[in-house]
Amino acid sequence: KQEVTQIPAALSVPEGENLVLNCSFTDSAIYNLQWFRQDPGKGLTSLLLIQSSQREQTSGRLNASLDKSSGRSTLYIAASQPGDSATYLCAVRGSGGYNKLIFGAGTRLAVHP
Amino acid sequence: EPEVTQTPSHQVTQMGQEVILRCVPISNHLYFYWYRQILGQKVEFLVSFYNNEISEKSEIFDDQFSVERPDGSNFTLKIRSTKLEDSAMYFCASSPPPGLAGGELFFGEGSRLTVL
Numbered sequence: 285k286q287e288v289t290q291i292p293a294a295l296s297v298p299e300g301e302n303l304v305l306n307c308s309f310t311d312s313a314i315y316n317l318q319w320f321r322q323d324p325g326k327g328l329t330s331l332l333l334i335q336s337s338q339r340e341q342t343s344g345r346l347n348a349s350l351d352k353s354s355g356r357s358t359l360y361i362a363a364s365q366p367g368d369s370a371t372y373l374c375a376v377r378g379s380g381g382y383n384k385l386i387f388g389a390g391t392r393l394a395v396h397p
Numbered sequence: 398e399p400e401v402t403q404t405p406s407h408q409v410t411q412m413g414q415e416v417i418l419r420c421v422p423i424s425n426h427l428y429f430y431w432y433r434q435i436l437g438q439k440v441e442f443l444v445s446f447y448n449n450e451i452s453e454k455s456e457i458f459d460d461q462f463s464v465e466r467p468d469g470s471n472f473t474l475k476i477r478s479t480k481l482e483d484s485a486m487y488f489c490a491s492s493p494p495p496g497l498a499g500g501e502l503f504f505g506e507g508s509r510l511t512v513l
Contacts, residue, residue: 327506387440
């Protein structure tokens with residue numbers, strides 16, 4: 285049974301810092317991995333999608349890497365801003381291409397000015 | 398840009414009442430999902446739906462829950478007799494056929510259900 289763990293659970297940093305959020309999963313037979321952002325009481329905003337055959341994806345200040353064999357992904361946020369404050373969720377999709385996403389509990393990020 | 402839409406955005410109901418949450422998935426998508434998130438907890442899988450039938454369901458998805466795609470566009474989640482513990486945000490998601498859009502799941506904004 286796939287389990288997804290995110291470390292740290294919470295992070296508070298001053299503006300401008302570069303951040304690394306960690307995600308690990310127990311079953312390496314995945315189809316893809318998605319990183320989401322969730323603001324309090326709101327929906328899920330997809331940030332990055334990495335296919336199982338890829339090593340990384342970049343979007344603006346965000347870079348996500350994937351090491352499928354070791355069951356790890358990291359989300360790197362460069363030059364953090366107060367507007368980055370949110371919960372970041374990692375989710376993996378089982379192999380087969382139609383399977384469900386399994387979510388981690390998230391990392392709650394606070395960036396203070 | 399196509400998006401998944403959900404209604405209502407918020408519903409308040411009395412315990413024991415039936416609730417229907419509605420979703421309009423992206424038009425060329427084939428796989429449909431419901432998830433829920435109890436306040437302060439993980440996003441949990443409820444059910445997946447493909448080719449007009451349930452393809453997988455979780456332990457949470459008991460006989461009180463049902464899903465339907467009544468008219469080829471809407472995808473509904475029905476809770477027959479709501480309990481206090483059904484209070485949560487419910488998310489609908491859809492996905493295109495494998496090989497398209499990288500197999501990404503697209504989520505709606507959610508429907509917040511409050512059971513009193």
